[in-house]
Amino acid sequence: MLPFPLQIQPGLPISEQVVYAVKKAVISGLLKPGSRFPSVRAVSQELRIHPNTAHKAIGVLIDEGLLEVHPGIGTVVGQLPSAPSAKELKLFAGQVERLVVEAKNRRLRLDELQAMIERQWNRLTTR
């Protein structure tokens, strides 16, 4: 059994869905820093996807610092990353803009959006 929940759905790339599921599991405390992360082959077998696909997803998580590799040993959940750089913040601002545009397009008010943000924030509380 994998240490994070995931139901593969069509419409989005499988590797992206795996990345997102792991991110959610990490920030919600389901995957704790230092704990063992399943091997590429284990993930591929559990999710019934190809090892290359699992490896691609894990590679992204490595690059973002959520996972750490110990060659010959395996992969573990990394320590929490540091504060974002200016470049990362700029990219993130683009995502914020996208959400605001969609919110305004749906005739939401600012306080309604803020409330939805806070609700999701608390739902994903680190345990």
Next chain:
Amino acid sequence: MLPFPLQIQPGLPISEQVVYAVKKAVISGLLKPGSRFPSVRAVSQELRIHPNTAHKAIGVLIDEGLLEVHPGIGTVVGQLPSAPSAKELKLFAGQVERLVVEAKNRRLRLDELQAMIERQWNRLTTR
């Protein structure tokens, strides 16, 4: 000249970029309800993209209610849509969750995220 700004960039589908540019123009007041929207062929020529691609983007905007079609006449900016349905809100909640996950992943605090939201909100103020 098109009534909305857009610089085509690689990495994202062209049709999606057109849709997003129009959405931003509408909510920022650059495109006012009832005003004339450029024809499929005009958009394709200005942006140097294929008419089919422009038509695809406009088709999405039609479906979402941002544009209205008058056969034989042309396309105009639609009146502002009504309040979102429960189904639309659920889809939008998924987008909110995505942003919150990315924010937590970057070690942002809730108040920092809320501040970014409010800043973008005011930047896209309807004139």
Next chain:
DNA sequence: ACACGTGTCACATGCTACATGTGACACGTG
């Protein structure tokens, strides 16, 4: 009645991303 511009549609083609298939190598553990 007619030409024109409008939106709309149905194919086909080339390109790219994605997922899978297959095989191989370096590393550390036991």
Next chain:
DNA sequence: CACGTGTCACATGTAGCATGTGACACGTGT
């Protein structure tokens, strides 16, 4: 030394995207 681990380099099939090409229905203006 065998084993499991991560990693990599190809190839293959599928799907989405953008473009190419041609065509039709509609309303306006002449």
